[in-house]
Amino acid sequence: MxxxxxxxxxxxxxxxxxxxxxxxxxSSVIDLEVLEDERTSKRQTRYGAAILKDTSDPYYAHLMEFSDVVSDDPPSVLPPDRGVRHEIDLVQGTKYCATRQWPLPKEQVDVIDAFFAAKYAAGMVRESMSPHSSPTFCVRKPNGKWRMVHVFNKLNAATIPASTPLPRKDVLQNNMAGCTIFSALDMVDGYQLVMRESDIPLTAVSTPSGMLGEWLVMPQGLSDAPATFNSLVAQLFRPMRQFVQTYFDDIFVRSRASEGKAAVEAQLGHLREVLLCMCENRLYANINKCIFGAEKIPFLGCLFGKDGVRxxxxxxxxxxxxxxxxxxxxxxxxxxxxxxxxxxxxxxxxxxxxxxxxxxxxxxxxxxxxxxxxxxxxxxxxxxxxxxxxxxxxxxxxxxxxxxxxxxxxxxxxxxxxxxxxxxxxxxxxxxxxxxxxxxxxxxxxx
Incomplete structure (x- = not known):
């Protein structure tokens, strides 16, 4: 072996x-009849939105203090240049990546127009004269809201894949050994990174109402976007690697009792450092998807706790x-x-x-x-x-x-x-x- x-x-x-x-x-046999109970168990009650309803929760003060970076409605503003920009390098010989926009139902047209009006106002999108163009449409989310989709198929096919090293799930998992309390922050992965200036015309997108706009920030749908976002969070949280793990848009904070501190006290201290870093760098997380101070957390497709992985x-x-x-x-x-x-x-x-x-x-x-x-x-x-x-x-x-x-x-x-x-x-x-x-x-x- x-x-x-x-x-x-x-x-x-x-x-x-x-x-x-x-x-x-x-060993643990999963009873399908009690699965609904497990979904509302302790790990579920540790979601940020639930903690905000309990003023006695030890994590309540943290969430109130940093409510600007952990919320259900992150601000739509142009992000700062943090030293990591999204870059698009095209295969040699590539000319224009253009796909014609197709008609959409009026409901989607109205949603798309309202979406881009907000992005224009925030300075994230500007008018474009680019020869490149990718169409736009919407898909309905499970919560009933609309998700914007840019069809970057031609651009992605012509993009040279990033060679950025990606984290290994097994290594991240093994690093959690010995810890007893965990938090998981789900970052808002879109529009938090600026584009390299020379690549902005490549991001031009069209709408059914005839607009052609180009992104000043990294839009969702680009093939190398996950790798770029992973590079950003890895760089920012590297000084905290003793208690922080990052995997693309997920941040995991792990703690154990040490140096006379209880596990909860250690976790609160670690979490504060993470939230301060997010505040300083204007990174945002969705409070409805974040878990704080739990004994078990969903971890990259499994359920992780102090006893192991299931x-x-x-x-x-x-x-x-x-x-x-x-x-x-x-x-x-x-x-x-x-x-x-x-x-x-x-x-x-x-x-x-x-x-x-x-x-x-x-x-x-x-x-x-x-x-x-x-x-x-x-x-x-x-x-x-x-x-x-x-x-x-x-x-x-x-x-x-x-x-x-x-x-x-x-x-x-x-x-x-x-x-x-x-x-x-x-x-x-x-x-x-x-x-x-x-x-x-x-x-x-x-x-």
Missing amino acids: DSLKAGELAEVVLLRPEGSSLELNS ADPEKVCAIAQWPVPVSEKDLRKWLGLANYLHKYSANYAEMARPLTNLLKKDAVWSWISEAKQAFEAIKSSHQSAPILALPDEERPFSVVCDASDFAIGCALLQVDVEGRQRVVSFQSRQLKAAKKTTPSTTRNFWR
């Missing part, structure tokens, strides 16, 4: 062998309640969701084999009993997924391997401070045809 390297421990191929006596401590109950619910696929397209969608949680499921690759066989080239669609059993087995596996431990690099690890005629895998284990053997991660993969004839004793040592 040559992949057992520092910083890559959660990436090892993992599986629990059949008949193993391995005990999955802290699959997000809402994702497990979506998997479990998915209807039986009636086509190859339906099955691909469901497997895409189920694969996202594969590290919580022992023997996943073996279970999924009858389903992936249906997606092979020239395969005839037939929902036979084997496929049905695999479908239900994966659902059940995700519902009984264990809480995975976070790796402690000061303690030894062990690996349990297994192989079948169709798949290989292993489980990365570690004994915690209480003497319990915990699973750090599960992974597995199916064998390619050329390797299915290899003796099983050899397969056990493959990655």
Whole structure:
């Protein structure tokens, strides 16, 4: 298992062998009937909007003091130049990126006109004579409001991808080990960065009413926008990396009891530093999506707490309640969701084999009993997924391997401070045809 390297421990191929006596401590079966209760549990009551209703909450004073940067209605103003600008470098030979605007219903036209009137007033958009042009339309949000969409397809296709290093989820997750209280701030990711002056004409957008305007700030929809925003928050919060993690437009603040301070006291101090930095740099977060001082937080597709990491109950619910696929397209969608949680499921690759066989080239669609059993087995596996431990690099690890005629895998284990053997991660993969004839004793040592 040559992949057992520092910083890559959660990436090892993992599986629990059949008949193993391995005990999955802290396992957690997700009851679909109580999922609604969990959605309104303690981690839900820690949302910023709920805290503002309780003046006795220890985080109430912070939210009131910094209400200008953590609110449900961030100001629409031209951001300062913080040293990071969004840049668009085009592939050599690119001429003009222009797409004709199409007609839209009057309701959308009125919404778009009102949107741009506000952006003009804020100094974020100006009239343009650019040869480039991308159309605009709207989509309805779940809350009933409209989301503005610019069709930058041609511009994005001609853009050289940014080579900015992106954060690894597993590294961020492992850095949270040992902490007991957390906050998560969801940044308003649009219009918080200025454009490089020479690239402003590339952002020209048209509207159904005949306007052509260009953005002075980074609009949503540009292919490299997430990388640029990630660069900004990483730069600003780097001095706080001992207690802050950033992932694109998400900021995670972690704390533990130390130096005579209780965990809550430490968290309040850390959070104040973060909010001061946001205030000084005019960065804004949506209070309705921010969580403060929680023992568990949604963390990059999972649910994170002091005891470890578990699959997000809402994702497990979506998997479990998915209807039986009636086509190859339906099955691909469901497997895409189920694969996202594969590290919580022992023997996943073996279970999924009858389903992936249906997606092979020239395969005839037939929902036979084997496929049905695999479908239900994966659902059940995700519902009984264990809480995975976070790796402690000061303690030894062990690996349990297994192989079948169709798949290989292993489980990365570690004994915690209480003497319990915990699973750090599960992974597995199916064998390619050329390797299915290899003796099983050899397969056990493959990655």
